[in-house]
Amino acid sequence: AQSSVTLYGKVDLGVGKAAGTKDKTVMDGSGSRVGLKGSEDLGGGMKALFGFEHRFNPDTGTQNGAAFWQGYSTVGIGGAFGTVNLGRQYTSAFSLAQNVFDPFGGDSEGRLRALSLTPSTRLTTDAATAAATGAAKIRTQDSIRYDGTFAGLKIAADIAEGTATTKRPYSLAAQYAVGPVMVAASYENPGAAKDNLTTAGVAYTFGPAKLAAAMSTGKDADGEKIRGYLLGATVNVGPAGQVLAGYAQLKEGTATPAKKASVGYRHNLSKRTQLYADFSRVNEPALSLNASTGRNTSEKNAYDFGVLHAF
């Protein structure tokens, strides 16, 4: 049977400043990684699939995340029916709906997703922390996930193991594109006592521009209402450039909402190498949901300038 194994990865580093601190640092803008993935044609339209992906911090050389294969680690079978994958993997809600509207893709100091569509129970600009504690899990472990496409409608569902104190987390998602319009929606139950998250959005492409609007609404683990929304625009500028802009807002319970506005520029030196620059302004009042220890709320500006190389 024909088969392929691919070694792939990305290294991303720049200099910049995060909101909430005065420190200017060398920083990884988009989750540097290295992974192996492959597929094997089993005949009769069937195929075997596998992959596992390490995440790391190239500024220090250290592992990123609690698991060495933090990105994902799966094995699965595909066919005309769709694909079934087992292992550590993204939730369906994340892949099909929560992660498809942020112009910044959840990356760089411009990222808007964590402050709108994939909120944590406490506001944070760090997507990794949001994944660990928030109302959106992003990834689950010991998970079974199904993906299928029917007449252009992509659907997916996943369920994972619970713990001694939580139920089995699961999510459902769908995405549909027709002409210039793409719509997506998802429902996620992260498994804690009261939390759940419903996400819906629409993107519209015309000429060199793409506009996106989406929202997430639900409850955190304590039953407090969460509501986040995102507006985004992506405009191709010339053959190699892209201007990104967007606004995100997140409100939890009765706290003052946190707000973030971002602009960014991407310049492709090649298909594999990109320069990027971003500027964001984050407004988190003292009574906002974000009361992270040691965070300097008067430091509202964030920016970065970096280089990204994929292989």
Add this chain to the structure above:
Amino acid sequence: AQSSVTLYGKVDLGVGKAAGTKDKTVMDGSGSRVGLKGSEDLGGGMKALFGFEHRFNPDTGTQNGAAFWQGYSTVGIGGAFGTVNLGRQYTSAFSLAQNVFDPFGGDSEGRLRALSLTPSTRLTTDAATAAATGAAKIRTQDSIRYDGTFAGLKIAADIAEGTATTKRPYSLAAQYAVGPVMVAASYENPGAAKDNLTTAGVAYTFGPAKLAAAMSTGKDADGEKIRGYLLGATVNVGPAGQVLAGYAQLKEGTATPAKKASVGYRHNLSKRTQLYADFSRVNEPALSLNASTGRNTSEKNAYDFGVLHAF
């Protein structure tokens, strides 16, 4: 000089239930791994050899074992005289005798080896734990190992470093195949105060079937007698199937023996992708050697169903 470097691995995941618990989980049946190995022709019949192998849990994405290169990490020289390897590696006893009779190869919920030929001082169905604490070490670190083949007789010997409280562990092993019969035997001294393990077995192949019988006998670190035995059968069924069956028993000191019977089926979708299913029944009376904290001895059934992909 001609040389080769190979990137290889395996990802294995299924759903199942272990004995001693009611929990049904996603589980790795056979030690998922990724490694590099290579050899270089040095001329004159000599060659240089190296390899190192990472083990991981794809259900969670985490490292499996205390060492990142848990599988092995060696460099060595080979020639007409045989091969000498240095590093972290399997014991000779494990490679040539302890690991060649279990129809399940020590893998999946059907595995019989850990409850018979490679016992720990406390019964466990987990081969990794057995390796760490048992009368059979499986792997040693800071080890020197010799392998040679003379007129079809394979022999091997290894010795490793001791610690402040243990002597140098060593093992000796031999394996011989003539026509349909294979016999193997080993002696292992794990290095603690009183422990040692002698293993011997025979396998007989006729038509599509292979039968195996083997036993291990010795003493644990406290000087209590250990006796384990294994009976196994492997039958090829059609061009792609294999039925596995076996029985294992392990007795330590005066405790009631622990017993395990397993059946399994392997179906090769290709040379590299396999579906598997297993059912086991484990009988561990309250006064048996297995008094693991929290183990539910009334949960005697174990089973799994999974997919394995090698690359």
Add this chain to the structure above:
Amino acid sequence: AQSSVTLYGKVDLGVGKAAGTKDKTVMDGSGSRVGLKGSEDLGGGMKALFGFEHRFNPDTGTQNGAAFWQGYSTVGIGGAFGTVNLGRQYTSAFSLAQNVFDPFGGDSEGRLRALSLTPSTRLTTDAATAAATGAAKIRTQDSIRYDGTFAGLKIAADIAEGTATTKRPYSLAAQYAVGPVMVAASYENPGAAKDNLTTAGVAYTFGPAKLAAAMSTGKDADGEKIRGYLLGATVNVGPAGQVLAGYAQLKEGTATPAKKASVGYRHNLSKRTQLYADFSRVNEPALSLNASTGRNTSEKNAYDFGVLHAF
């Protein structure tokens, strides 16, 4: 754009004895590693660069160092102006001056560099520990480094992030070769209160021999004077052999200097496989800078015999 990605590495193991202990052990002589590196031609003389390198101990299979990618992890841009790399990387002082004079290259029991040109505040024969605590950092994280070559003169400069208690570490270095003569010099400020290190040296090649003389002088973190020097010789013997010899001395404050003399032999079985043997004598009086806990100062001899395979 043309591009390349290379998977490379080295596994090194031998048997030997370190100074300061009676224990004979299996040991890694030269920093076993595996890494990925690549470059992409961006056109117009520009290129993108990346790499990351894991270090491990093949005698035990464990990670070597606190960071998984302990060797380095960088991404950068190169062009006619030189190269700029960001990430975890060697200091300029180390690459161009501190590491180019030791005939043993800082490797094996013969290594001289750590006891002369890259001293720690306490004497140690372990280069890794020296890197962590010494007046020479060897590597820094969150670093920006520039390298350029102008009419044969190589120059480099790097600066990294400080911590709450230290300033930004930086270093400057230059190296120049003309005919048989190579000279190199560097200045390093490791960032602690009072430490700094200036290194200078010269190497001369005639026929099969290369002679080197170099010194480092500066202050440790407490402001005590450090002075180390190194004399080295490398002589090619036949088509595949090399004899190494050298002497190193290190004095800190008013303590008695520590001294080390080494001889070694390298035999290349191929371009990628080498056998090595070394003998050293280390003299560290009780009042010397080396007062490491548990070190047996009467054990002055060190030796090793091993095999190294690169891929």
